[in-house]
């Protein structure tokens with residue numbers, strides 16, 4: 175099933191759109207099946223889980239951090255991930271900078287936008303994104319490449335559209351600022367039930383779990 179799901183998705187996505195297979199709760203075997211079917215990027219929510227999968231799969235795929243990253247996991251994270259999609263504070267940026275400098279590597283990052291302005295959720299509020307990006311742009315070993323958002327969860331996927339629209343407007347506005355050391359290139363929005371809407375609203379990275387791997391038993 176995983177193979178068919180991936181092939182169908184890849185055939186359906188417009189050119190230039192990156193598919194991230196959201197792999198939380200999946201076994202390395204399932205992830206490998208997705209890779210063999212053509213998935214090139216694996217999204218992980220937890221550093222520990224990523225470590226386990228990475229030890230089996232290694233660089234046969236690229237690895238994106240798509241969950242909230244705790245500062246005490248930054249060291250391990252920079253060893254595994256090719257992109258951190260969820261940067262949302264200067265403190266976390268400083269920690270990532272330190273470890274990337276040590277490894278002499280530049281880490282691509284997306285700024286996570288809390289487009290629903292939900293207090294308990296991670297991400298910066300849209301109005302705080304510019305200030306954060308200006309600070310992160312000062313770190314020589316981090317490279318801001320765009321924005322990521324989850325948006326609130328709804329029963330009806332169509333309800334997510336305004337949050338994707340707002341994030342796209344923000345993306346365009348930030349891009350027009352031409353901030354040095356910032357390249358507004360990627361907009362990561364949309365999951366299994368919302369990715370078609372996200373694509374209509376300008377996403378060029380979609381993060382898909384269920385539609386590839388099937389229903390999760392637990393969150």
Ligand SMILES: *Cc1c(COP(=O)(O)O)cnc(C)c1O
Nearest residue numbers: 196240365366381382383384385
């Ligand atoms: C789980 C997850 C996804 C994918 O969700 P599905 O509904 O299974 O497609 C996308 N992004 C993030 C950040 C996730 O945690």
